[in-house]
Amino acid sequence: MTTELEATDRRILELLSADGRMSFTDLGRATGLSTSAVHQRVKRLEQRGLILGYGATVNHDAIGLPLTAFISIRPIDPSQPDDSPERLKDLPEIESCWSVAGDESYILKIRVATPVDLEALLARVRAAANVSTRTTIVLSTPYESRPVVGGEEPARRT
Incomplete structure (x- = not known):
């Protein structure tokens, strides 16, 4: 739409x-x-649903959650229902969950305090959703949550 x-x-x-x-x-x-x-x-x-809400940008380092990672998940048994988001919704370390095309089914953005906490979270994700995982740890964030860029309306397909 x-x-x-x-x-x-x-x-x-x-x-x-x-x-x-x-x-x-x-x-x-x-x-x-x-x-x-x-x-x-x-x-x-x-x-109209163009503004969905307002929020604060939090300094995660200052609140003790300096480690950000992306966890890509794939079901171990693809014949099972695709309900990973529902199974993982109560894990507070998961900040975002995106359904994606490609080898994995979802990508999770997580924030934790330490690598040990990440390891424990990975075990909980695997157990809760019956998935395999691939993890990418963020080293630095040059920018994040950039503002919407104005400009012209995108060209329409005819």
Whole structure:
């Protein structure tokens, strides 16, 4: 499903993705709209499902979770139901779960304190979902969760 957007709405999404706490007044200044007009547009973007929520960017090192890794999982028995996300939903170390095409079925983004914690989590993932795993440990993060880039509407296929 594609959603057509006016340039002003795209700009609002770009600004809010960079700073979800930006005030309606500041959004108005940046877009040339009144505060009430911006408020109405943001409310409409939320109602249309284009803004799904607002969140904080957490310093994971400072809260004791410096190790980030990606765990690719593949079912040991492909004839079993594809319910890995449901089986893994209660593991708090899993920050994100993506269904992917390729050799694996899902990729999990996880955050833990130590390699020992990662090893224990891998055992829990394997046992809970009956999967094999392949793990990639993040060494550094030059950037993450980049803001939406504005610009033109993508070209349509005809």
